[in-house]
Amino acid sequence: MRKRWLKIPAAWITPLGVIGAVIAVAWVGIAFTARLWVPFDPLAQDLPRLQAPGIDTLMGTDALGRDIFSRLMTGAGVTIPLALMLVVMSLLVGTLIGAIAGYFGKWVDELLMRLTDLVMAFPTVILAMVVAAALGPSLFNAVIAAFVVSWPQYARMTRSIVLGLRTQNYVMAGRLMGFSPFKTLRVDIAPNVVGPILVLASLDVGTAILLLSGLSFLGLGAQPPTPEWGSMISAAIQNFDSWWIGLFPGLAILTVVMAFNFVGDSLRDIFDPTSQVSRAGARS
Amino acid sequence: MGNTPRATRRYSARSPLVGYLLRRLGTSVLLLFGVTIVTFALANLVPGDPIAAALGEGAASNPATVEAYIKERGLDQPLPVQYVNYISGLFQGDMGISLRTAQPVASDLSKAVPATVEIALLAIVVSLGVGVALGSLAAYRRGKISDQLVRVFSLIGLSIPTFWMALVSFNFFFLQLRIAPGSGRLSPALAPPPTVTGFYTVDALLAGQWVTFTDALAHLMLPVFVLSLFTIGLLTRFVRTSVLEVLDADYVRAGRAKGLSGPRLLFGYVLRGASLPILTIVGLAFGTLLSGTVLVEAVFAWPGLGSYAYNSATSLDLPGVMGVGLVVGVVYLTINFAVDLLYGVLDPRVRLA
Numbered sequence: 001m002r003k004r005w006l007k008i009p010a011a012w013i014t015p016l017g018v019i020g021a022v023i024a025v026a027w028v029g030i031a032f033t034a035r036l037w038v039p040f041d042p043l044a045q046d047l048p049r050l051q052a053p054g055i056d057t058l059m060g061t062d063a064l065g066r067d068i069f070s071r072l073m074t075g076a077g078v079t080i081p082l083a084l085m086l087v088v089m090s091l092l093v094g095t096l097i098g099a100i101a102g103y104f105g106k107w108v109d110e111l112l113m114r115l116t117d118l119v120m121a122f123p124t125v126i127l128a129m130v131v132a133a134a135l136g137p138s139l140f141n142a143v144i145a146a147f148v149v150s151w152p153q154y155a156r157m158t159r160s161i162v163l164g165l166r167t168q169n170y171v172m173a174g175r176l177m178g179f180s181p182f183k184t185l186r187v188d189i190a191p192n193v194v195g196p197i198l199v200l201a202s203l204d205v206g207t208a209i210l211l212l213s214g215l216s217f218l219g220l221g222a223q224p225p226t227p228e229w230g231s232m233i234s235a236a237i238q239n240f241d242s243w244w245i246g247l248f249p250g251l252a253i254l255t256v257v258m259a260f261n262f263v264g265d266s267l268r269d270i271f272d273p274t275s276q277v278s279r280a281g282a283r284s
Numbered sequence: 285m286g287n288t289p290r291a292t293r294r295y296s297a298r299s300p301l302v303g304y305l306l307r308r309l310g311t312s313v314l315l316l317f318g319v320t321i322v323t324f325a326l327a328n329l330v331p332g333d334p335i336a337a338a339l340g341e342g343a344a345s346n347p348a349t350v351e352a353y354i355k356e357r358g359l360d361q362p363l364p365v366q367y368v369n370y371i372s373g374l375f376q377g378d379m380g381i382s383l384r385t386a387q388p389v390a391s392d393l394s395k396a397v398p399a400t401v402e403i404a405l406l407a408i409v410v411s412l413g414v415g416v417a418l419g420s421l422a423a424y425r426r427g428k429i430s431d432q433l434v435r436v437f438s439l440i441g442l443s444i445p446t447f448w449m450a451l452v453s454f455n456f457f458f459l460q461l462r463i464a465p466g467s468g469r470l471s472p473a474l475a476p477p478p479t480v481t482g483f484y485t486v487d488a489l490l491a492g493q494w495v496t497f498t499d500a501l502a503h504l505m506l507p508v509f510v511l512s513l514f515t516i517g518l519l520t521r522f523v524r525t526s527v528l529e530v531l532d533a534d535y536v537r538a539g540r541a542k543g544l545s546g547p548r549l550l551f552g553y554v555l556r557g558a559s560l561p562i563l564t565i566v567g568l569a570f571g572t573l574l575s576g577t578v579l580v581e582a583v584f585a586w587p588g589l590g591s592y593a594y595n596s597a598t599s600l601d602l603p604g605v606m607g608v609g610l611v612v613g614v615v616y617l618t619i620n621f622a623v624d625l626l627y628g629v630l631d632p633r634v635r636l637a
Binding site: 016114117118121122123124125126127129130131133134136137206210213214217218219220230233234236237240241243246247249250253254257258261262265 | 311315318319322323326327435436439440442443444445447448449451452454455459571572574575576578579582583593594596597598600602605606608609612613616617
């Protein structure tokens with residue numbers, strides 16, 4: 001059984017998925033190694049200010065004389081790991097809560113689902129902004145705020161799957177054999193949840209990056225001098241004429257998010273060929 | 285049921301819709317209170333020091349001032365009492381005083397709302413038009429090259445950081461090419477039209493000010509374009525799926541067999557059948573638009589909710605941020621309620637279920 005996981009079925013290899021996977025892997029690689037090979041210290045302010053892209057400074061310098069290329073590459077190490085962590089955290093908490101709600105039903109379900117309703121009564125960026133502002137501006141608080149708005153979709157999806165499976169005969173059979181609720185959830189139900197949740201999670205990495213960089217753009221996330229993409233773009237508002245300050249960090253965000261969306265969308269075709277109308281797949 | 289009196293039977297035939305609407309209204313009102321609890325909790329219960337933030341460092345170091353402030357705002361009372369005060373304040377339009385503008389948040393926001401709604405409405409119309417066109421095209425040519433292209437295009441639309449796109453397009457179309465008008469809602473030389481709706485385009489038309497109308501419209505173009513990219517991606521994907529689902533349906537085949545094709549088949553049969561799921565997603569798309577304005581308006585110096593949120597957030601003006609959260613929450617709930625209403629009216633299955 002284990003060996004099968006190592007082989008990638010031919011049907012999985014689509015141009016879109018491969019392009020996405022290559023770009024995503026490249027960015028993750030950059031994220032974890034950038035500090036070792038960038039040409040300049042991303043925090044050092046010793047270059048000429050507002051220098052246009054050239055041979056020395058590939059992407060120019062910002063208003064404080066820092067090398068944008070170096071900041072961009074090390075910036076990958078700020079945003080991408082945080083986004084991945086955020087998605088894993090929301091996935092774990094969300095699926096657990098969704099499974100509990102779906103399996104136990106009654107007032108537990110009612111309570112937990114009203115909680116998700118409450119979160120989803122706000123557009124995501126707005127609620128994240130409000131929470132981050134209340135907690136105070138810092139990258140850590142921005143992650144907390146993003147977590148608050150992103151777990152409910154996992155809970156909703158898991159709940160609906162569990163709800164559909166709970167009364168299936170094979171699940172009942174397990175329970176009659178004396179499986180505890182958690183054993184039932186783990187053995188009989190979890191395998192059916194993994195596929196859809198993985199698809200959701202891979203699409204959510206992109207959303208998480210957009211959300212975190214958006215909060216930093218609003219000044220509620222990364223604080224100076226952290227080389228974070230969103231805050232680098234917001235610095236460009238003060239220097240409209242120096243187009244390179246904002247252009248490159250945005251392209252970085254665009255390519256990473258696009259890569260994860262390509263992967264997620266291709267995964268969806270594999271795991272879920274029939275219903276592509278899941279509300280969870282498209283979020284604000 | 286056979287011997288039920290006629291009057292009761294008529295009532296029961298109509299009641300599902302009424303019942304459905306009442307249930308929806310009930311949930312919406314409950315959620316509305318939920319929204320106020322969230323903003324209340326965030327404004328009052330989180331760590332951090334709202335009192336110091338409200339009074340400023342200097343005044344907060346004076347115990348007498350702090351005590352007076354606590355008394356005045358009723359912060360020494362139990363939380364449920366504070367919440368009731370908060371709610372009754374809201375009903376009277378009291379959302380606190382902005383730390384940044386020193387004006388009541390409510391009056392600041394009431395000036396900002398029309399500007400944002402004008403953008404959002406136009407963006408939703410544009411996104412629906414383009415989304416329905418692209419989505420139907422992709423569904424009709426399922427698996428072909430154009431379908432793939434639409435898929436890539438819509439995925440890219442969903443991946444663009446809107447605040448960056450705003451910056452880049454403003455830079456390119458205004459500063460470089462000089463074909464777009466500058467920031468704001470109107471050129472500096474023009475006076476705003478007399479306020480009727482608060483939408484400059486509509487007000488200018490009502491006043492017969494043609495020049496003002498075209499100028500206001502030109503100023504709308506770029507923000508609407510930037511905001512629409514994401515929602516176009518969103519709508520295209522859903523339209524494609526919804527159209528695919530009905531394309532094989534018997535009634536569409538019957539339409540084809542009757543000899544219908546082209547626009548008559550598309551609008552009269554296919555899109556009519558696919559309209560319900562599309563309607564649902566329009567509500568969601570509105571939420572993303574409201575989110576988007578927060579990140580986009582500031583770049584265009586568009587004096588709406590988004591700029592207000594941006595300025596409040598960057599200057600850590602908590603009452604301002606909470607006000608925006610509350611207003612947007614209420615607007616979003618109202619829109620979703622309206623979508624549900626339409627849904628129930630259009631689709632008998634929903635209200636009977």
